[in-house]
Amino acid sequence: MKLKTSYLSAAVIAAVVIAFPAFLGAYPLNVARSVMTYMALAISWDMLLRSGQISFGIAGLFGLGSYASAIAVMRGGMDPFLSILFAAAFAGVMAFALGFAILRLRAMYFSITTLALMEIFRIVMHNLHDFSGGPEGIVLSAPIFGGNSTALYWLCLAGLFITIGVSWYFEKSKMHLALTAIRNDETSARSNGVDIFRYLLVAFVITSIIQGMMGAIQIQSYGFTTPETAFDANFTLLPLAMALLGGIHSTIGPMAGAVLLGVASEWLKLKIPYGHLMVYGIIIILVILFMPQGLVGLARRMLRGSDKSGRKAGASHE
C-alpha cells in the first residue's frame, strides 16, 4: 500500500515536471535546466560515494563530455543528438581506462587524484589550440534543436530521468549491498566474496558516463564552451554541497538538496553578484558538523521519533 502511494506520487511529480514548459517562460526553464544538470551531477557523485570513494573530479568528466561532444560535431560532422551518446560513451571508456589505476587508491589519495585529473584535462584542452580551440574554446554553428527552450528542457530532463533511474536501480539491486559493504569494511566485504575492484569500476564508469552525458547536453544546449567553463570547479563544488545538504547515500537526498540550493543560488546570484557561493561553503561546514545525515536524514529521524510504534532509531540499514 505504502509502496503504491510513493510510486503514484513519483509519477504525478514526473508528469508535472514534464509539463513545466506549458506554463513556464524561457527564463524559469533555463533555471530549471541548470538545477537539473546540477541535480544529475549530485546524484552521480553520491552513487560513487555510496562505496566510500569521494570524487573531486566531477567537473573533469563533465568537461570531457562537453569537449567530446563538441569536437565530434565540429570535426566529425556528427549529428548533435548522436554526439551526446558518443560523449557519454567516451567518458565511460576514459573512466574505464583510468579506473584501473586510480580505483586502487583510497580515501584522500583517490580524491586528490581525481582533482588532479580534472586539472590535467583542463590544461590539455587549454593548450591544444588547433584541436580544441585553446583558451578561446569552441563555438558550435547552432545549439541543438535550434535552441528551442522547450526541447532543450526536455533533453535535459531526459538526462536527469536516466540518472535517477540508474541511481534507483543502484539502490534496489545487489549493487547497493556490494557498495555499502565496501564502504563499511573492505576486508569483511572481500572475505564475503565481494569483488571490490569490479564493483568500484562499474560504479565509477557508470557515474562517469552520466557526468559526460550531462556535459554533452550542456554544451549542445548552449552552443559554446571554453576550458574554464567546461571544467569550472563549480561543477564539482555545487553538486557536492547539494548532495550533502539533502542527505548522502540516497537518491532523494541529492534531489532535495539540488532543488533547494539550485533555486536559492539563482536568487542569491541576483542579490550578491560576488561571493554568493560562500553560502555553499558555509552549508558544507554546517552540514558536516551538525547534520551529517542531511535534510533527508533529519526528516527520517523526525518521522521515526513521532512514530512511537516504529523501529529503533539505530536500526538504519546504512
Place this chain on the structure above:
Amino acid sequence: MANKRNATMNVALITAVAAAILVWRPTVLINGLQSAGLYASIAIPMGLILGIVHIVNLAHGEFMMVAAYITYMLCAATGMDPFVAMVPVALVTAAFGFVIYKLTIRQALKAPELNQLILTFGLAISMTQLANLLFTSQTRKLSFDYVSASLDIGDLSFGVYKFVYIGIALLMIVGLKLFLTRTTTGKAALAVGQNPRGAAIVGIDVDRTYGLVFALASALVGMMGAVFITSASIFPAVGSPYTMKSFCLIAMAGIGNIPGILGASILLGVSENILKAFRGTRGWADIVFFVLIITVILGRSIRGKKA
C-alpha cells in the same frame, strides 16, 4: 649497504642533472630554485599539521590568501613594509587558525577522514568567497623597490630577491627541527603525532597540542602570506593552487619528513621551469605538477602493495 649505494647514486645523478641544467640554461635552475623556495615554505606548515594533527587541510592556501589580504590592508593603510607587517599578521592568523580549529576541525577529529576532507574543502570555499565578497575578484598588488634587485654574472642577469623564499624555507626547517626536538612542547607535539592515545596516557593534553600546532602552522603560513604579497599580485583564488601543490609535495616527501619537502619542491620548481624555458611548451608548465602528483601517488600505492 645497497641502500647506501643507492643514495650515493641518487646524489651523483642529481648533481649531474643540476650541473647539466646550469651549463645549458642557468636561468632555469635559478628560477626553479626560487619557485621551489616559495613552494616549500608554503608546504612546510601544512606538513606540520598533516604530520601531527593528521588532517589534510584543504583550506591551507586560503589561510595564506587571507594573510596576504590582511597584509595588503595593513600596508596600504599604514605604509608599513610587509616584512614588518609579518609579525602582527602572523599573530592574527595564529589566532584565526586557533579559532577555526576549535570551532570546526576539533569537532570532526573523530569523524571519518572523508568528513574532514569535505569540511576543510568547505572552509576553503567560504574563505575564498568571503574574500570575493569583500574585495571582489580584482587583483591587487603592492610594489617595492627591493623586489627588482638583480645580479649580473657575465652576460647573465637575474633577480635575486626571490631567493629570500629559499632562506625562509631553510629557517622554517631548522626552526621546526629545533622546536620539535629541543623544547618540551615540541617533544609533546611529536609524541602526539606518533600516537595520540599513548601521549594522552602519559599525561599530554592532546587537544591543547593540536590547537597549538594549528596556531603555529597558521602563524607560519600567515608570515608567508605577508611575504608573498611582495612578489605576486593577489586575488581571492590565489591560494588554492598552493593547497594542491603543498599536498603533492608532502605526499612526495612522505608525511612527517619536513626537510624532504624542500627536495620535492626543487624537483617541481626546476621541472616546471624547464618547460617554461621554451615558447612551445610554456603553456604546459602547469601540467607538470599534476602529472607529478598522480605519478607519486600511484607509485606509492604500487610500492605499498608490493611491500
